[in-house]
Amino acid sequence: MSYQSHADLGGQPSRAAVVPEPEGELFHAPWERQALALTLAMGATGEWNLDMSRRARETLPDYRSLSYYQIWIGGLERLLIEHGLLEPDEIAAGAKLHPPRPGVRVLRAGAVTATLERGAPTQRPAVQAARFAVGDRVRTRAGSVDHHTRLPGYARGKTGRIDRVLGVHVFADANAHGLGEQPQWLYTVVFSARELWGAGASQRQSISIDAWEPYLQPLG
């Protein structure tokens, strides 16, 4: 295994308290505003997709010791280098040392609102019928894979039920690695807490994930 995500936190032992925060508290230092703006502006160039951003962030070796916007900046620097927009010496120097790459689609102020309102929809036309229907019992893929994936560790090799059919969507596992969109049917799959966490878990608790068809096997 060479691919390692440090972001798969669901169900990990943690006793840390969750600390509520007032609604208006958006940033905790001025640089966080800049981190947001630079990440969104560079994302809008279309040089990479959101799944590639997640891959760049979740594989940062020091992910677990970083704050959210530190992860964003680490991921952004990595993507800029990977896509040939900056050289490492320019990041170290904080100055242009090489000519810019031509043909970059720059987000202009006048286009910001329309760009955000358009977003990046991931639903695609269906070219074949869905394999599963609401109510079907399914088993999720067991074990880990050597690439970006969105099947959380806690939900691997587990039995659940199709709760919603969400349409055909860009397949994150492929898109994150530049292998194209390879759209797949997407489902909400619901599990009992006891299936995920064992007999001691509450009977009145259920957990769902959104899972692409390749994650799922039919179960009678």
Place this chain on the structure above:
Amino acid sequence: MSHEHSPDEHSEVADMELRVRALRTVLEQKAYVDREALDVLIDTYETRIGPRNGARVVARAWADAGFRAWLLEDATAAIASLGYAGRQGEHMVAVENTADLHNMVVCTLCSCYPWPVLGLPPTWYKSAAYRSRAVRDPRGVLADFGVTLPDSTEIRIWDSTAEVRYLVVPRRPAGTQDLAEEQLAALVTRDSMIGTGLPRSPDGTR
């Protein structure tokens, strides 16, 4: 967040200020970013796109049965009809709390969150504590928010692992039958639309 900062925190903030300023400088010098666009992006999320948008959606659903049905059937379209759409809300699903069912939303793999209706996620939503505990110990997480639900209430956790974003429609508080939509919206808290809180009551007792 505490206002008592250690010297280490000060130097970390200073390091990040320098690092991000350097990155911005080189991106501007290479003309990959437009300075004015960066300002518009920040202003958008500081002033225009935030949880008051979602509160208006919930208040409309409480006040208008037809809108409620549409929201539960096709949330993306119903929400867009109020002018909220786009980035990180391209595919919306609304889930409704009832007397027997309480919904809570998390993203255990990163921090997926419905931006057009709730804005930027709070720090706790992105924290390791919330992402690890929400799927396993939701009642413990609710206790951190001062919320206790009856034992008989079923809890459903929605882990946002793809590009569908979830909005919780909390239960309408008692004693609100005479309130106008705008007054109802004022009762809808951000946390109640994530499922870690409940709406305010009209007499201010909660």
